[in-house]
Amino acid sequence: MNRTVKYLTLLLLLFALITMPITVPLFKSSTQYSIFNWNWDGTSKFARLAGSMGREIVPIFESFDIANISEKSGVLLIIGPNMTFTDAEVAQIRAFLERGNTVLIADDFGTGNDILRALKLPVGISEYPLRDFFYETDDRLIVAVRIENPLLARNVSRIVTNEPSGIIVAREGEAYASRVAMINLHRRMFPIMAEVPYGKGRVIVLSDPDVLANMQFRDNEQFLRNLVDYLGGGTFYFDEAHHPDFSLYTVGTVTVTRVLPKDRAGELILAVATLLLARELGLFSALGRLIHRLLSRFFGRKVGTEELALALAKERGWDEGEVLEMLRRMGG
Numbered sequence: 001m002n003r004t005v006k007y008l009t010l011l012l013l014l015f016a017l018i019t020m021p022i023t024v025p026l027f028k029s030s031t032q033y034s035i036f037n038w039n040w041d042g043t044s045k046f047a048r049l050a051g052s053m054g055r056e057i058v059p060i061f062e063s064f065d066i067a068n069i070s071e072k073s074g075v076l077l078i079i080g081p082n083m084t085f086t087d088a089e090v091a092q093i094r095a096f097l098e099r100g101n102t103v104l105i106a107d108d109f110g111t112g113n114d115i116l117r118a119l120k121l122p123v124g125i126s127e128y129p130l131r132d133f134f135y136e137t138d139d140r141l142i143v144a145v146r147i148e149n150p151l152l153a154r155n156v157s158r159i160v161t162n163e164p165s166g167i168i169v170a171r172e173g174e175a176y177a178s179r180v181a182m183i184n185l186h187r188r189m190f191p192i193m194a195e196v197p198y199g200k201g202r203v204i205v206l207s208d209p210d211v212l213a214n215m216q217f218r219d220n221e222q223f224l225r226n227l228v229d230y231l232g233g234g235t236f237y238f239d240e241a242h243h244p245d246f247s248l249y250t251v252g253t254v255t256v257t258r259v260l261p262k263d264r265a266g267e268l269i270l271a272v273a274t275l276l277l278a279r280e281l282g283l284f285s286a287l288g289r290l291i292h293r294l295l296s297r298f299f300g301r302k303v304g305t306e307e308l309a310l311a312l313a314k315e316r317g318w319d320e321g322e323v324l325e326m327l328r329r330m331g332g
Contacts, residue, residue, distance in 0.1 A: 031243045033080035033209055035059060040215040043079055047238060049221070050228050056235040063089055063241055070095035074235030075102045080209035081242035082110045090118040098199035102231055106206040108165040111242070116205070121196050123170040125207050128184040130166040130192070132177050136219070144192050146176040152193075152226045159192070160219040164208030166190030174204075204231070 029036035035047035035057070051057050056074075060067050065088040069076060076096060085093075093115060097103060105112045113125055132142045142161045147153040152174055159175055166183050167173060173191025181190050196203045210216055212224065314320070 031240075031245065033213065034240055034243055035238050036240075038214070040213070042214050043209075043212050043238075045214045045217040046212045046224055047236070049217075049224055050236050053225070053228050055228065055233070057238065058235055059238050059240045061240050064092040064239075065089055067092075067241075069093065069237070070099070072096065072235070072237060073099070073101055073233075074237060075104060075231045075233035076237045076239065077104045077106070078112065078115070078239045078242065079104075079106045079212055080110055081105075081107060081112055081239065082244045083242040084111055085114050085118070085242070087118075090115060094119060094199075097201035097203065100200035102202050102204065102233060103198075104204045104206065104231060106209040106212055108163070108208050108210075110209075112205070116203075119198060119203070121198065121203060123194055123196050123203075123205055124168050125205065126165045126168050126183050126190075128165065130164050130177060130181055130183050130190060130207070132181040134178045136160050142177060142181075144175050144177050146178070146189070147174070147223075148172075148176070149174040149230065151230050152223065154222075154226050156223045156226060159211060159223050160216055161192065161208040162210035162213070162216060164192055164210070166192060167194050167205055167207050170194040170196075170205075 028038060029042070030039065031037055032041045033043050035043050036059075038044045047057050060069070060076075063086065065086070069089075069092040076093070093103060097119075103115075105115060107113075107125055108129075109127065113127075116124055130142060134143045134145060136143050140163045142164055144159040144161065145157065147156060147159065164177075166177065166181065167190060168183070170191050173194040175193040176189050176191050179189045180187060183190060192207045194205050196205070206212075211220055217224070
């Protein structure tokens with residue numbers, strides 16, 4: 001094949017790779033707290049944040065016993081569940097925890113307590129809403145200003161909730177409402193987040209799933225970043241199976257067109273043309289020979305014994321024949 005044709009083909013392939021559109025899977029759901037819900041009540045922004053921080057995002061669409069959660073490693077996130085958990089699923093969660101993993105239960109008035117009771121944990125989520133004098137714009141957006149855990153409190157002065165509940169029974173918590181907060185006429189400083197060890201693992205309870213929702217993302221972004229670090233784990237398993245009527249109303253693809261700017265295209269053409277011209281002119285070979293010569297001169301060349309003896313005879317005025325004869329007798 002003609003060299004010109006080869007080079008033109010190479011350039012065309014290069015441009016095709018750079019500018020070729022890519023197809024990305026697209027899934028959407030209207031289910032509350034789903035990571036596929038991009039609306040105000042979804043958790044897509046939190047999932048995207050966790051992914052940008054190096055976590056692998058894996059949705060769980062089937063029951064935990066079918067998904068075999070017990071054999072996985074990482075963090076299981078159960079956000080706003082509203083379907084019951086079977087005994088087989090609880091057994092899977094128990095085994096998952098005993099292997100040293102983490103479970104986050106973010107719930108207020110759903111079925112999160114089913115898991116806490118089944119695991120016999122000394123913590124529960126109140127079935128009544130939490131009220132407080134400290135709120136954002138209206139009394140539904142309760143603000144938690146006391147964050148005990150230093151990792152969660154990093155660059156964070158408050159957590160904005162939305163009609164939260166409170167954690168009861170817990171001995172201590174990681175974040176609290178104020179001292180004047182009240183649940184069902186009982187006034188004290190209720191935790192909104194608590195951690196309980198279980199086997200080699202831990203259960204983290206958050207009494208408001210809206211903290212993770214898109215509508216609160218801007219107010220809570222730094223806290224959510226800290227939460228991702230706090231949860232640890234390389235893989236985040238998001239429970240989609242316990243959202244009622246979960247469905248993906250959009251299943252398809254989106255095409256992303258990549259356009260190469262004109263200035264970049266010119267630079268690329270110039271760079272490739274320069275390399276091709278240098279190769280045709282043999283500049284690469286010449287450069288290689290030049291480097292070889294410089295290295296040889298720098299490191300010197302090996303001098304033989306006979307050459308060294310003749311040089312010495314010439315310097316001292318000796319007979320070269322006699323010197324060579326003596327060298328041969330000595331086995332040189």
